[in-house]
Amino acid sequence: MQSLQVELGDRSYPIYIGDQVLSDSELLVRHISGRQVAIVTNETVAPLYYDRLLSALAGFSVTPIVLPDGEAYKNWQTLQSIFDGLLSARHDRRTTLIALGGGVVGDMAGFAAACYQRGVDFIQIPTTLLSQVDSSVGGKTGINHPLGKNMIGAFYQPKAVLIDTSTLNTLPPRELSAGLAEVVKYGFICDVSFLDWLEVNMVRLRSLDATVLSEAIRRSCAIKARVVGTDERESGVRAVLNLGHTFGHAIETHMGYGSWLHGEAVGVGTAMALEMSARLGWIEAAERDRGIRLLQNCGLPVIPPAEMQKADFLRHMSIDKKVLDGQLRLVLLKQLGEAVVTGQFPRDVLDDVLSTDYSTLSANSGF
Numbered sequence: 001m002q003s004l005q006v007e008l009g010d011r012s013y014p015i016y017i018g019d020q021v022l023s024d025s026e027l028l029v030r031h032i033s034g035r036q037v038a039i040v041t042n043e044t045v046a047p048l049y050y051d052r053l054l055s056a057l058a059g060f061s062v063t064p065i066v067l068p069d070g071e072a073y074k075n076w077q078t079l080q081s082i083f084d085g086l087l088s089a090r091h092d093r094r095t096t097l098i099a100l101g102g103g104v105v106g107d108m109a110g111f112a113a114a115c116y117q118r119g120v121d122f123i124q125i126p127t128t129l130l131s132q133v134d135s136s137v138g139g140k141t142g143i144n145h146p147l148g149k150n151m152i153g154a155f156y157q158p159k160a161v162l163i164d165t166s167t168l169n170t171l172p173p174r175e176l177s178a179g180l181a182e183v184v185k186y187g188f189i190c191d192v193s194f195l196d197w198l199e200v201n202m203v204r205l206r207s208l209d210a211t212v213l214s215e216a217i218r219r220s221c222a223i224k225a226r227v228v229g230t231d232e233r234e235s236g237v238r239a240v241l242n243l244g245h246t247f248g249h250a251i252e253t254h255m256g257y258g259s260w261l262h263g264e265a266v267g268v269g270t271a272m273a274l275e276m277s278a279r280l281g282w283i284e285a286a287e288r289d290r291g292i293r294l295l296q297n298c299g300l301p302v303i304p305p306a307e308m309q310k311a312d313f314l315r316h317m318s319i320d321k322k323v324l325d326g327q328l329r330l331v332l333l334k335q336l337g338e339a340v341v342t343g344q345f346p347r348d349v350l351d352d353v354l355s356t357d358y359s360t361l362s363a364n365s366g367f
């Protein structure tokens with residue numbers, strides 16, 4: 001087992017990465033202060049992993065809270081059902097919520113923990129690649145609004161993150177690819193040597209090679225922990241973790257949450273950010289093509305949905321959380337391995353990016 005630390009003063013917490021972490025009772029119990037635990041999971045993950053987790057919690061009073069599965073349920077109604085479950089079982093302030101599932105479960109359980117009786121402890125046990133490399137770390141919690149992605153939420157850090165890499169053995173390939181969108185993101189924003197490594201190891205990653213997967217998870221979590229430790233509440237540098245997300249969130253919102261996976265939308269959004277960085281003259285066309293090829297090698301789409309026109313993107317992007325005083329800010333690449341957050345770009349460049357034929361770019365990438 002490996003461990004990392006998110007350094008946030010008295011709210012610091014460990015990230016454990018191993019292949020049997022889910023059944024490690026001693027490890028888990030170390031981070032639970034009371035006797036009451038609620039496991040928030042969903043109808044897909046519960047039959048796979050609930051019993052294993054329950055057996056590691058002998059001696060605790062455990063309430064299962066099983067949510068419907070899907071991004072479409074990351075909303076007020078589902079959040080309310082978590083509170084219903086907690087109150088019906090008379091959970092008190094020393095309750096610990098455990099999120100067992102992907103990013104949807106983790107974001108909602110974390111937000112519920114932030115709100116329930118004004119805040120109870122929570123632990124993240126992420127079971128998708130995306131949640132293991134990204135959403136379980138850093139304390140962004142929340143739900144979607146029909147008008148915008150993750151618009152209601154709180155920064156609220158877990159007490160610990162337990163990553164059991166063996167859970168990835170049951171993950172569908174499409175979800176694995178979605179997780180890879182956030183893995184390659186770390187290379188694009190701040191670590192070109194990680195990009196090189198991902199290019200070399202992509203086939204092994206996609207075939208669930210345990211050694212390579214756990215290395216990708218460790219490197220991703222290390223980068224995320226460092227960024228979050230520097231800027232917990234995204235007043236500055238943390239926004240680089242949003243590479244591809246302004247375009248991607250527009251796709252998720254426009255298409256109705258769920259038809260496009262978050263990671264797929266981020267894949268397309270990253271291709272668009274690469275294109276914009278190239279049009280601004282910050283990266284070479286060959287670097288853009290290299291980035292697009294890597295996204296395609298992850299098994300990700302790089303072409304925006306045919307249903308979306310330029311005006312659709314602009315409408316959704318105008319309520320992105322990085323908009324300040326009406327000015328749209330985007331995460332773009334100064335070079336591969338160096339991201340900037342900026343509102344300083346000519347408007348016509350953005351218009352061109354939103355009108356680009358990505359099928360031509362995709363065909364030219366050498367994929």
Ligand SMILES: NC(=O)c1ccc[n+]([C@@H]2O[C@H](COP(=O)([O-])OP(=O)(O)OC[C@H]3O[C@@H](n4cnc5c(N)ncnc54)[C@H](O)[C@@H]3O)[C@@H](O)[C@H]2O)c1
Nearest residue numbers: 044102103104105127128130131134135140167170171262
């Ligand atoms: N808080 C953050 O910092 C942050 C970061 C990135 C993404 N997110 C959010 O995370 C969400 C996406 O997370 P996700 O990609 O994990 O999606 P998800 O939570 O919907 O999980 C994907 C699918 O995999 C299933 N699943 C989960 N674990 C499984 C397993 N081990 N085996 C088989 N099936 C399994 C789920 O039931 C679901 O059907 C989005 O809502 C996104 O906005 C948040």
Ligand SMILES: O=C(O)C(=O)C[C@@H](O)[C@H](O)[C@H](O)COP(=O)(O)O
Nearest residue numbers: 134138140149150238241242245321
């Ligand atoms: O942790 C962060 O910060 C991120 O931006 C990580 C993103 O991958 C993630 O999708 C996050 O939920 C996006 O946050 P938002 O504030 O843009 O909704």
Ligand SMILES: [Zn+2]
Nearest residue numbers: 182245262266
């Ligand atoms: Zn994301």
